[in-house]
Amino acid sequence: xxxxxxxxxxxxxxxxxxxxxxxxxxxxxxxxxxxxxxxxxxxxxxxxxxxxxxxxxxxxxxxxxxxxxxxxxxxxxxxxxxxxxxxxxxxxxxxxxxxxxxxxxxxxxx
Amino acid sequence: xxxxxxxxxxxxxxxxxxxxxxxxxxxxxxxxxxxxxxxxxxxxxxxxxxxxxxxxxxxxxxxxxxxxxxxxxxxxxxxxxxxxxxxxxxxxxxxxxxxxxxxxxxxxxxxxx
Numbered sequence: 001x002x003x004x005x006x007x008x009x010x011x012x013x014x015x016x017x018x019x020x021x022x023x024x025x026x027x028x029x030x031x032x033x034x035x036x037x038x039x040x041x042x043x044x045x046x047x048x049x050x051x052x053x054x055x056x057x058x059x060x061x062x063x064x065x066x067x068x069x070x071x072x073x074x075x076x077x078x079x080x081x082x083x084x085x086x087x088x089x090x091x092x093x094x095x096x097x098x099x100x101x102x103x104x105x106x107x108x109x110x
Numbered sequence: 111x112x113x114x115x116x117x118x119x120x121x122x123x124x125x126x127x128x129x130x131x132x133x134x135x136x137x138x139x140x141x142x143x144x145x146x147x148x149x150x151x152x153x154x155x156x157x158x159x160x161x162x163x164x165x166x167x168x169x170x171x172x173x174x175x176x177x178x179x180x181x182x183x184x185x186x187x188x189x190x191x192x193x194x195x196x197x198x199x200x201x202x203x204x205x206x207x208x209x210x211x212x213x214x215x216x217x218x219x220x221x222x223x
Contacts, residue, residue, distance in 0.1 A: 032208045034212075041198075042216075043200055043215060043217050044214055045214070046211045046212070046213075049209065089211075093208070096141055096158060096160050097158065097169075098143065098202075099155070100152050100153040100154075101152060102150065102152035103152055
């Protein structure tokens with residue numbers, strides 16, 4: 001089983017839709033969680049960190065469920081510019097290995 | 111605002127050649143790492159360093175060497191390039207803090223023929 005797993009998609013949604021992605025992790029000692037966005041042939045860029053109580057940044061909401069070992073990303077009012085691959089990243093306590101999921105591809109359609 | 115700088119951006123090697131991918135950061139980050147990204151595989155950790163003089167292996171270290179003689183630089187060496195090392199390579203850095211996210215360089219596209 002992979003340490004960090006994501007549904008590869010693609011998720012095809014119309015503009016204005018709400019879409020959610022999940023990311024599961026296998027190591028219960030995982031401590032820190034992040035969502036990154038990656039555009040085609042570009043470097044990943046931080047979208048948001050994920051805090052235990054959940055956090056929101058504009059149209060984006062991230063949540064952590066430690067009991068079920070997953071994090072989620074909710075995008076409201078999708079824009080064409082949200083089309084990208086979304087990567088979840090997990091950092092485990094006691095190591096300094098940031099482990100990436102394979103990414104979920106989102107296409108927002110006009 | 112240089113951030114993380116990788117050179118070169120593109121490289122073509124023949125099988126068996128060696129080369130060094132350069133990575134430098136000006137954010138005084140203790141932590142630096144190298145990833146490779148292949149289609150359908152996501153980013154896989156090659157090597158990482160938590161500070162000058164300290165390096166450790168990631169998920170896919172074979173065929174690669176690293177050293178960390180300064181806080182700013184973390185070069186990745188391919189000792190004898192193989193076609194399986196054709197990939198996009200990303201260098202990333204962060205503070206040595208579990209809450210600190212990674213900052214990435216622009217990547218190096220390497221083709222080994």
